[in-house]
Amino acid sequence: MVNIKINDKSYSVPKGSTILEAARYAGIEIPTLCYLKDINEIGACRICMVDVKGARSLVTACVFPVAEGMEIYTNTEKVRHSRKMTLELILSTHDRKCLSCVRSGTCELQKLCKEFGVEDEGRFDGEIIKYNFDDSAAHMVRDNNKCIVCRRCIAACDQQGISVIGANARGFDTHVSSAFDKDLADVSCISCGQCIVNCPTGAIVEKDNTAEVFAAINDPEKFVIVQTAPSIRATLGEAFGMSVGTNVEGKMVAALRRLGFDKVFDTDFAADLTIMEEANELLDRVQNGGTLPMITSCSPGWINYCEHYYPEQIPHLSTCKSPQQMFGAVMKTYYAEKMGIDPKNMFVVGIMPCTAKKFETKRDDQAASGYPDVDVALTTRELARMIETAGIFFPHLPDETFDQPFGESTGASTIFGATGGVMEAALRTAVEKLTGETLEDVDFTAVRGMDGVKEAEYDVAGKKIKVAIASGTKNAKVLMDQIKAGTSEYLFIEIMGCPGGCINGGGQPIQHAVVRNFVDLKARRAEALYTADRNNAVRKSHENEAVKTLYTEYLGKPGSHKAHDILHTSYVARKKY
Template identity: 60%
Template sequence: MKKVTITIDNQVIQVPENYTVLEAARSIGIDIPTLCYLKEINEVAACRMCLVEVEGARNLQTSCVLPVREGMVVRTNTKKVREARKATLELLLSNHNRECLTCTRNGNCELQTLADELGVKDIPFEGEKTVAPVDTSSPSIVRDPQKCILCGRCVSVCQNVQTVGVLDFTNRGFKTVVGPAFDKGIGNVPCINCGQCIAVCPVGALREKESIDYVWEAIDDPNKHVVVQTAPAVRAALGEEFGLPMGTRVTGKMVAALRRLGFDKVFDTDFGADLTIMEEGYELLHRLKNGGKLPMITSCSPGWVKFCEHYYPEFLDNLSTCKSPHEMLGAIIKSYYAEKNNIDPKDIVVVSIMPCTAKKYESQREELSHAGYQDVDYVLTTRELAKMIKEARIDFVNLPNEDFDEVLGESTGAGVIFGATGGVMEAALRTVAEVVTGKELENIDFEQVRGTEGIKEAEVKLGDLAVKVAVAHGTGNARKLLEQIKSGEKEYHFIEIMACPGGCVTGGGQPHVSAKDRMTKDIMKERAKALYDEDKAKEIRKSHENPMIKKIYKEFLGEPNSHKAHELLHTHYVERKNYPVDEENKYKEYFCDCK
């Protein structure tokens, strides 16, 4: 690409002609502050924190949207720039709930960090403040308008990346707020609970609905047998909460920490993933051989499932009937495990540690229960687990590596890659290919379904059968794919969809990453690498070869897709309405499906 020569703070540099001044400055280590900016998602120059002085311009310019041009001379640290940035920040803080010590983002808040860096010591602007109730209507997400700085990041990710669009700016001027239309609670609109709004929020205006106190209460109850399970993606990100580099795999330390927190058993959701592959793989084969509904689409991601229920109900019959891995494992814990250990299911509390806020919603669904008990009682995000570890004063970094408990802690490499986009597809293909051909695969790495491209396609030979597969991550990409199928442009046999961009490794419950780090680090790639490394390190890398999976089918389930397996491990879905209108075409009421 053609380059232009510019000068920034007396440094003459050459940069690509499509760069902004912000990108040019950061490329040489000059960190212009930002708040609203989020690369390729929210580039709107709303917060005015990135102001710079450009020679020849009458006013200060917003560097995040200012294209470079040949001969441009930029100054980022003049008195005028510093005073403008500080005044802007003070104005933002004047209408902000500044109870920082009790805020969930204390210590990793981008607004708090800037206030420290820019030397804000007091707030000279006092006046009217936004007064709005905290929205707790969702089972997954809490929205606090009094902490919102109107940066628009959540609006952009919800509308442009996820294409859900339940958040937007409402009202005008000082009364502007971000939220659902008509002052509805976020639990009373067709939100899919993915939590990507939380992931991009620079402050504490959006957070998960915490269940930490309920879990402590269960652990402290001598009459409760508390079992914890951890999703694959958690081990790839938890270390970041304790200062370890992004993508550090902390499986053993995580298990050790959970034992020290007081859980009675520590199991691995990867076992549930292996179980899912057995059920889902055989379901796919049954559909292929018996004229079942195709394409079959994975059902592991609760955000994607809810997106389908709201926006594409015509594809509900295409969804695999399999429960997600942690729900499967929860059902097994309250049946097989309870029976083997002579424990009444009513005394078992199942806690899932998930990278996902939508799992909180999922665990409450009536369809995900058996014999009067929810499969999973509580869901904690990766961030919540980190809080519990810190509260217990556990020295996480110096913990020894420990193993999961048997039998439900045994898993394969196929189970661990569920956390990355393409992982479910690859795990399924490893098993289905060998079941169909009766032969061992020479190469079990299906590289064609890996990577972070929005939509990936491949054709895989399963014996004499050529199976067309596709992988999509982020519901915006899912929408594109489904529209192509509806129009007849594309045709597939099997599709994997994850609600979050990158899959579970960048789920709404994972550790926060600042906009600055998002600009320079590939979060999806770094965290996914940890999972693929663990896959390679596993002695067994195919779900159907897991000896404990074989054991549970022999002793309890019979065979994949058996009557008992369907009773415990499969479910159904429901069409959900969005915004019914009355005869005058006026807004009536959003459909609320939360408890």
């Protein structure tokens, strides 16, 4: 510990802390903009400047380490003046169309300008470089006119091991773009959206598809079905100011019903269905000498990564469609038939934690009925905007329950939203199938937690099964390189494209950097899902009644010819350059 003074008060803080961390231990807030805990710590934006007694000039609190006897002042006239001027300089090249900006209200630059009393946003107006929009990608739009070059997106992309975006040129010309300034659709971006959730302003946003959904709802010809991914119930509340980790399943269903969807179903059903198909596929591969280890295919960000960066390893991917796509496929075949609705008039919307899901809906071999399995994938944020637009006061909604039969879910499917969840769900079913005995303890805790790479070994019916889990594509690389080198010891691998899994997906509500310094978003959101799992009487995928009925009435058994036609897909090798 070292003894320091902040604003004339004495504190003892851990050695090696930065001034920013020390101040936070002391309960003193220092504003930041480019700083993002564990992701971007580069001292670039100069907002966190503080006065240190004896120092030549103001120092950046986010990277400056404390020393014994240091005296720090965080709120002097000089400090306030410096911060305000920095903001005014940032504004001089910033496209200030705040009123129509999707980040208005959640923009960190806007918030700081208010806090520091910036009076004249045009004080330093001068030369401006006009950047073109990049709306080439299926999932997002980049508007560099709103970019403040804080590099949080670059750090996020780097953390994913992708680095398709970076700072190019220098000085005043410095801008964030891809190699040879190519459009995002022309580089090996995996659409994970981690850049979006880390952007402090409106420079990177998801492509908004809410208008298409409103139009479908208003179209009397269309039978509009909505499905919500497992993790949405754990995060949607945040968009309405509720605390991180609040499970809002009931209010979410109520809101969707009020938005006018004809049926409000749960993707959880399809997650259970995925387990049935995936478990069967794994067993088949083991018995018939198929490619092992088999790797999950739920996460479209991960699929894109595999196709772009490890195309030669595609045979390891499970051929199962993702739960979103399985759900849509079942709707437009089995359910359409059952209800006597022409699948042409069925419109399926997925509420997803994910921007890559937008890309996924447009993939080939994802149209079991001849029509796209899913018409539109919306992010959690887009759903929140629809709820606001419709004038629905979310926190006051009653709790309602999903429509049946596809509102049926198990605890196993709910935990799909956290890293390790698919593995745990698969183990619950596989162990019971292989041993033929009822599994009493369904908690496979070794596969839980937020570590980037996890492994576990289980003894099942006298056979040792070794499995691994990775979340975040940089961690996936570790397991993929083992496969490439022929040293992989695993039978089954779960990979999620985003660090922590879907609960930290690129489509989730954006939390201010300051909140993220204190709250472990991933752990809190995951806990909401594990709690829901514990509270569910049914915790194994193969016990989902709707899934059982689907097999008896329509598909026959897992892996049947019909199941293959409807629930499985294929992949394509894509280029890295």
